[in-house]
Amino acid sequence: MKKLISLFSIFILLLLLGCSSKSEKVHLFIYNMNDPYIAALGNEIMRVGSQYFPMEIHDAFNSQVIQNERIEEVMKTKPKLLIINPVDRLGAYPIIEKAKELNIPLVFINREPLAKDLNLYQHAYYVGALAEQSGILQAELVVELFGNQPMQLNSMDRNQDNIIQMIIFKGEQGHQDAELRSEYIIQELENRGFTLEILTTEIANWNRDIAKNRAKLILPEYLPSVEVIVSNNDAMAIGVIEAMIELGIFIDHDDDGIIDHDTDTWIPVIGIDGIFEATQWMRSGHLYATVLNDAINQAYATVALIRHILQGIPLIELEISLTNQRYVWVDYKKYTLLED
């Protein structure tokens, strides 16, 4: 009888305990898995991170409200650490304050919260790339395309006026990366002594379909003069390429399914990110080049930082050293098949 009673009470206890088991997970919050670059980055972090700690990924479907809700729920389970790719980078400060209160380390990725917000909490970090750098590298790709000589452009300067006629496809207006990428490509080209004519800057909100629609609308007008199209990301670049195919701008003279830059008719398109699809479009010759926002390297850098935080290893031993005790800057790389 006594045995029965004690067994019974143990059973009840287990039931109660079972309800409140502690989460030892690292949670990854992605702003929108429909964004191919972010999806690649998120999956890579999951793949690399899962080798070291249990992980869970949460998609916010581009809604800060949903992301807040998920973060709030996860915070109640005493997570080890949160990796956050915020929907609205301006809205990160309540999350940081809350995490500080609960003493949960935070690693923001890809979308950088305001510095004054990050500074609220000792254990708030940011892993990302400097958008300026991507603009500069994109400018270098343009420079190489036009033959490196500012005063004597090569045959890519179709009208031979020594001015580069350029169209920019821009991400979200006011988005830090969009602004910086658009700004620095221009600035870098001008710094190197090139003369530019921006035919138009189209805002396409990072989105392939919007870019495609805008391109179909405006390209016929600019087709005679445009010499290069640069995009703030690959998704929009691919949207533009799709529009160009539909408009019949690419002409594959030898019908080999590949746009040969020496013999076929084409207009160079340059993206940023280096997503999987971009590689395919480069192989087919439609995409001239892109700037690799190295998802793999960023994932490794993120996981390395997390391991150091969780295992208490001094952050000074990180391969990529911390800037201002909280920033990990992963370098962009120029990415083109021509150099292979």
Next chain:
Amino acid sequence: MFRRLSIKQGIITAMMIVVSLALTVASVVFFVLFNNATAEVIHSSSREINKQVIMNYERYIDQVIETANYLTRKTIEMTEDQDNLQLISLYTQAAQMSQDIETIIMFDRFGVPFITGDERNTLANVSQASWFMSAVGNKEIFHFSAPHPQALFTSAILEVITVTKSIRYYDQGIVRDGVLMIDLTTENFRGLAQKTNLGDNGLILILDDSSNLVYSSRAICNEMTCVNKTLVDRIIFGGQSVQVEEDFMYLNVNTLKHTRWRIATFININSIFQTRRTMNIAIVSIIVGSLFLGFGFSVVLSKQISDPIHKLKNHMALIEQGDMLTEVKVKGQREVVALSKNFNHMILEIRQLLDRLVLEQKEKRKSEFLALQTQINPHFLYNTLDSIVWLAENNQNKEVIEMVIALSKFFRISISRGKNVIRVKDELEHAKQYLLIQKIRYNKKFDYEFQIQPNVNQFSVVKLILQPIIENAIHHGLSSEFETGKINISASTSGKKLLFEIENNGYGLTPSRIQELNQNMRSEEQANGVGLRNVYQRLKLYYGEEADVIISSEMDQRTNITLVVPLRKDYQDEKIN
């Protein structure tokens, strides 16, 4: 486990354990499930409302952002083309197109209007206004001010929210930084709060990134007085149930996109809480009620089971004390009733056996008694008759007469018409007649004396108890040839006892002889000292423990036999049946 408890306690304990365990488990499960369910309902429904509110505000804000982004792009394009007039009309159009936009102006970096969509003249310098300075301070983001009276124009006293953002434009071919300012009317902004049903005392608060109150849907709630605000500050963001004064509210704190504002909705959930509370009270009362009911039932049940057994047990105790007459009447379970029936039957048998035993004992005592009583007579009669013959031969007629009369009286009392118990007076008379006869027979060799308390005469006593003792006194106490013996007989009361003392002045008895006599007297076997034993046995048979015979003696002085009998007046029906 329950072995040390009584049946009743055992049953109650077991029942209570089972009942309370079952109840506790059931109610805990129910309580948890119910509370979780209501919490979930509160949680999800308030979140939906909160989302709706946020969506409404974000739509309001998005529209401004879109306009601002469009104007930002157009501004740099058109100023580069020096199309400023067209840009002004664009600004004006944009301001007129949206219901919420009141004024759109672009200032240069010194706070002087560069492009304006409003015909009115602005008041002097705005470069010190906080909205202007914050836009210059952080060029990347939009800045939203708290609702404030529009102070741009002298004519308008209108409440607006000022949205600013750093902007680039060409001024005579040179890129410059300016500030784009859009004033939003707050009419719709305020209207959004009213549209949402938040229940009694429901509230929407908007706070900026320094936790300053930007907006409150109810005027009562301002920076200083609002309890709600401290709650928002405490939870930072997220949702939870809170109590605001008398009201239970669900508080949701969320961010508003683009603004760096936090929006807090307080949704009244009193009714759900009330239901939950009522439910919880109901659960608790059901538990308590069931416990009491369970206790009551188990008491009744255990009483029904254990009471008959108790009754039986008590009855057995009664029997142990000697009461065999009352029958035990037990109602209850079949088993116990059968048990008690058997028990009654058994007691009846025992009683009958006992009655028979008592009857047999009585018979035995009676025959013993009578046998003892009849042991007295023969020799005395022969001796007396011999003495009378002897006296008659000596012509001592007077003595003959005395003797015959005495003998006659003696026997009359001896027989007493068959009674066994007679008056003390008669018993004493019997002794006197005997002494009279013996004195004559022994030729006046002894004297005797009676000392009788007058009150003793009214009591009764078993007959023929003095004569055998006196006989002994004469035989054993007066053997000296030379001395005149003396026999004192006294009758008195002492407490509830009647005492007869027969004392002679013979040689007396040694203590060992007294002991021997005492033993003989009490022994069942026939032995020496027939008279003493006879008297003793009869007294015991008749009076039981209340009667006694005490022998005492001083050597060569006296021997005293005291008969102790209880004071009784039962001479009317003294006949032993």
